[in-house]
Amino acid sequence: MDLLVETFFNLAIMREALPLLLRGVLTTLALCAVVIPLGFAGGLVLAVLGTTRSRWKRFLLACWIDFFRAVPPLVLLIFVHSGLPFAGIELTAFAAVAVAFLLNNSAYYAEIVRAGIESIGRGQREAARSTGLTATQTLTWVVLPQAVRNVLPDLLSNTIEVVKLTSIASVVALPELLYAADMARSVTYNASPIVLAAGFYLLLLWPVVRLLSRLEHRIAG
Amino acid sequence: MSEPGANGDYILEARGLRKSFGDLEVLKGVDFRVRSGELVFVIGPSGSGKSTLLRCFNRLEEPSAGSVVVHGVDLMARSTDINAMRRRIGMVFQSFNLYPHLRVRSNVTLALRRVLRKPRVEADRIAEAALARVGLADKADAYPSELSGGQQQRVAIARALALEPQLVLFDEPTSALDPELVGSVLTVMRDLRAAGMTMVVVSHEMRFAREAADRVVFMDDGCIVEEGSPEEIFERPRSPRLREFVAEVTR
Numbered sequence: 363m364d365l366l367v368e369t370f371f372n373l374a375i376m377r378e379a380l381p382l383l384l385r386g387v388l389t390t391l392a393l394c395a396v397v398i399p400l401g402f403a404g405g406l407v408l409a410v411l412g413t414t415r416s417r418w419k420r421f422l423l424a425c426w427i428d429f430f431r432a433v434p435p436l437v438l439l440i441f442v443h444s445g446l447p448f449a450g451i452e453l454t455a456f457a458a459v460a461v462a463f464l465l466n467n468s469a470y471y472a473e474i475v476r477a478g479i480e481s482i483g484r485g486q487r488e489a490a491r492s493t494g495l496t497a498t499q500t501l502t503w504v505v506l507p508q509a510v511r512n513v514l515p516d517l518l519s520n521t522i523e524v525v526k527l528t529s530i531a532s533v534v535a536l537p538e539l540l541y542a543a544d545m546a547r548s549v550t551y552n553a554s555p556i557v558l559a560a561g562f563y564l565l566l567l568w569p570v571v572r573l574l575s576r577l578e579h580r581i582a583g
Numbered sequence: 584m585s586e587p588g589a590n591g592d593y594i595l596e597a598r599g600l601r602k603s604f605g606d607l608e609v610l611k612g613v614d615f616r617v618r619s620g621e622l623v624f625v626i627g628p629s630g631s632g633k634s635t636l637l638r639c640f641n642r643l644e645e646p647s648a649g650s651v652v653v654h655g656v657d658l659m660a661r662s663t664d665i666n667a668m669r670r671r672i673g674m675v676f677q678s679f680n681l682y683p684h685l686r687v688r689s690n691v692t693l694a695l696r697r698v699l700r701k702p703r704v705e706a707d708r709i710a711e712a713a714l715a716r717v718g719l720a721d722k723a724d725a726y727p728s729e730l731s732g733g734q735q736q737r738v739a740i741a742r743a744l745a746l747e748p749q750l751v752l753f754d755e756p757t758s759a760l761d762p763e764l765v766g767s768v769l770t771v772m773r774d775l776r777a778a779g780m781t782m783v784v785v786s787h788e789m790r791f792a793r794e795a796a797d798r799v800v801f802m803d804d805g806c807i808v809e810e811g812s813p814e815e816i817f818e819r820p821r822s823p824r825l826r827e828f829v830a831e832v833t834r
Binding site: 483486488489490491492493494495496499503504507510519572 | 625641643667669670672673676678680681682683684693694697699739742743746749
């Protein structure tokens, strides 16, 4: 029992690792602050492009989205970070993560927003167009606000996944939370920093998970 | 039918309108004219093409052939700004189609602000005047879901009126309403007519048609079968199909 506490819940080691991990938390937050808005914006753009009447444009878009949903994000990240330099494109670790996440997340966000757009009845569009709004104005002021609201739980749920996924940035040596924790582990020869990192993720995400389940209840109820 | 003295007599003039959905021809060459200040009722069995006809008048439905001229402007012409024309043609839908995420006031001001670029204060003032006209001045801050069907439809009418249209199209405006709520909507339409608004109404409210319409148009199977004054249509139907229809709806 002591050994268990010593190995996983060693407070002295946690205290020692804390400054490093806090810096990791900040990097994770910075990463989220970039990849979430970027991914969502990308998803909106893809979903809006998907409302085109042109069949082949829709087909190309579907291929794009399917591709980036099918490629494992870790493969994508390593390709962008370590593969592209072979073509002379060198990105910083942060930029590589941002690009890989944009490609991956926007595909997921796009699918969610598309479902939202499809949930809005034709009548809404017709009412807006009958008062002289253009197609773009109709989308901006009538369709998208309702569409996003209708799929808010799914958007939030996807966002939670994105936050968790930022931990893969550790493989390209971006010192986010997991990377910091693993570094602390290797320096202290103790697993407690990893447990502490898990605690930080929990702290970060638990309020969002609560919010999500409240939203889901409100919509179900 | 009497010939027009001048083209300007008609606020809406459609000629040879055809509309097909795939192999199904819903409109088979319809001519339709409305004078300024006229209330024209379009009746007919379901599937006769009357709603499609109405929706061609602001090109929510794209006619397969034919012309629509509103206030002297050819809606089908390439050079026509259809969005600008639609502002002058109000439309009221069977299912109201209010924007559920916006308050009643914003439902009315959306086009004023985003299309006409009116400042908020002015748009709000216009909206409140339009809402007062339909008897809902006190509901400006409500959301559509907080209103009865009749109230929602009156908001939809206010939304159309706020743009000061020269013509308002009503697509079965009372069909989705509980019977006890129909009256309030018809009252608003009566007031509009008294104020000289030009209206084309697709509806099954035959009593209202008799009482308020200047002219009644009977459609069946994508064609206009008969048209005339309410008395002519309801008391002295000439074609067997209209006779049958009138017997059915007045039973």
